[in-house]
Amino acid sequence: MSGIAIVGAGTVLSGDHRRPVVEDADTVVAVDGVITAVGRHADLTAEVEASEVVVDARGATIAPGxxxxxxxxxxxxxxxxxxxxxxxxxxxxxxxxxxxxxxxxxxxxxxxxxxxxxxxxxxxxxxxxxxxxxxxxxxxxxxxxxxxxxxxxxxxxxxxxxxxxxxxxxxxxxxxxxxxxxxxxxxxxxxxxxxxxxxxxxxxxxxxxxxxxxxxxxxxxxxxxxxxxxxxxxxxxxxxxxxxxxxxxxxxxxxxxxxxxxxxxxxxxxxxxxxxxxxxxxxxxxxLGVVKTVAELSSLSGIDPARVWAAATGNNARTWSLPAGFLTIGSAADIVVMDAPWGSTASDALGALSIGDIPGISAVVTDGVLRNLTSRNTPRAARLVQVRPLMPHLTADGH
The missing domain is CATH 3.20.20.140 (Metal-dependent hydrolases)
Structure with a gap:
C-alpha cells in the first residue's frame, strides 16, 4: 500500500457547496490513491504514522483539486x-x-x-x-x-x-x-x-x-x-x-x-x-484559468469563496460523474494545499479569494501521489508546506 497524509491544516474544504468547510478537521489521509480519512490529527495518529509521505500544511488550506x-x-x-x-x-x-x-x-x-x-x-x-x-x-x-x-x-x-x-x-x-x-x-x-x-x-x-x-x-x-x-x-x-x-x-x-x-x-x-x-x-x-475564475467570482459576487471553489470541484464531479472533486472518504485523492499569496492583505486562501487575490499553491497531490511543491505558476504561498521525507526535486527551484 502507498499512503499519504496531509496534516496541520487551518481549513479543510469539502468540495460540497452545501457544507463547503469540513468542521473540526485538520488532516486528510489517502491510501492507494483514495481518501480514507478526513478529520482531526489527534484522532488519526495511527493512520498518519503509517503513511509513507506526510505533508504538514502549517496552517494553510487543504482543498479538492x-x-x-x-x-x-x-x-x-x-x-x-x-x-x-x-x-x-x-x-x-x-x-x-x-x-x-x-x-x-x-x-x-x-x-x-x-x-x-x-x-x-x-x-x-x-x-x-x-x-x-x-x-x-x-x-x-x-x-x-x-x-x-x-x-x-x-x-x-x-x-x-x-x-x-x-x-x-x-x-x-x-x-x-x-x-x-x-x-x-x-x-x-x-x-x-x-x-x-x-x-x-x-x-x-x-x-x-x-x-x-x-x-x-x-x-x-x-x-x-x-x-x-x-x-x-x-x-x-x-x-x-x-x-x-x-x-x-x-x-x-x-x-x-x-x-x-x-x-x-x-x-x-x-x-x-x-x-x-x-x-x-x-x-x-x-x-491559472480556473483559480482566476474562482477568485473573480468570489470577490465580485461576494459569495463565500469556499462555495465557489465547490462549483469548480464537487459540482463538476456531480455533473460528469467523476471520482474526484470532494474531500470525502472514497473519493479520488486529488488535493491541493494553498495559502494567501506572499504579500497579500489576506491571512489565508479563502480570504485571498474573497478580495480577488490568487492563492499560492504549495502542494498538489493527484491519485494519492505528491506531484509538485511551490507552484511555478501561482504566487508564492505565505506558508509553505513541510514534507517528510524531503523531496527537493518537486520544488519549483529544486530546493
Missing amino acids: LIDSHCHVVLGDYTPRQKTVDFLASYVHGGITSVVSPGEIHAQGRPHSAAGVKALAIAARTCFENFRPGGMTVHAGSVVLEPCLTDQDFADLQDAGVRLAKFGFGLYEDPADGYDQVRSAQAHGITVMCHSGGASIPGSKPITPDHLLHLAPDVCGHINGGPTSLPTEGVDTIIEDTTMALQLVQAGNLRSAVRIIEKCDAEGHFDRVVIGSDTPTGTGVMP
Whole structure:
C-alpha cells in the first residue's frame, strides 16, 4: 500500500457547496490513491504514522483539486490551437488535477464523417487513459456531434466507453437540426455539452437560447460566453426553465458570469453552476484559468469563496460523474494545499479569494501521489508546506 497524509491544516474544504468547510478537521489521509480519512490529527495518529509521505500544511488550506470542465485537449500534452507543448502539466501547477474535454475540436484536419468522429473520440479517450500529464486525469474522447451519426453509431461509442459529446461544431445547416443526435447520445449514457452564444471559431455557428431550449443538452457550455455571451433574457430563461448545468468559463464574459452566479445563488440553482477555463483557445494557454475564475467570482459576487471553489470541484464531479472533486472518504485523492499569496492583505486562501487575490499553491497531490511543491505558476504561498521525507526535486527551484 502507498499512503499519504496531509496534516496541520487551518481549513479543510469539502468540495460540497452545501457544507463547503469540513468542521473540526485538520488532516486528510489517502491510501492507494483514495481518501480514507478526513478529520482531526489527534484522532488519526495511527493512520498518519503509517503513511509513507506526510505533508504538514502549517496552517494553510487543504482543498479538492480543481476540475477544469472545459479544457481543449486533443492528443498528448499539446495544443494545436496555440502550438504549445506540456500545457496540461503546467495546469497542474495551477491546482487543476483533472480536466474534461469539450470535444477534440482543435485536431488538425478534424474529420466530419461518422467513422472519423467516432475514431477521434475513441482514440483520444483511450490515449489519455494511459497518459497522465503532470499527474492529472484527462477525461477525453468527447464525440463531436455530426448530422451523419446514427443511433447505432452512439451504441458503438457507448460500447467503446465514450461518455462525452459536444454539439456546436458539426456540419448542420441549422443548429436546431441536431435534436436527434443529442437525444440519441443521451439515450446511450453520453453527457452532451452544447456550445452557446456567438461563434468561436470557423466551422461553428451562433447558438441561441431558442436553440438550447430545443436541443436540451445536459450542459450549457460557457453560458457566460465562449467568448460572446447570450442575451440576458435568454440566459434567465435557461436558468429558470431548464435543468441544464450552467458552465462559467474564464474565456467568456466576466460581467455575465458574475450576474449568472449571483442569480443562481439567490434563486436556489447553485447546484447547477460548474466552472471551467475554455482554454486553450484564442484566449491562450492559462494554467491559472480556473483559480482566476474562482477568485473573480468570489470577490465580485461576494459569495463565500469556499462555495465557489465547490462549483469548480464537487459540482463538476456531480455533473460528469467523476471520482474526484470532494474531500470525502472514497473519493479520488486529488488535493491541493494553498495559502494567501506572499504579500497579500489576506491571512489565508479563502480570504485571498474573497478580495480577488490568487492563492499560492504549495502542494498538489493527484491519485494519492505528491506531484509538485511551490507552484511555478501561482504566487508564492505565505506558508509553505513541510514534507517528510524531503523531496527537493518537486520544488519549483529544486530546493
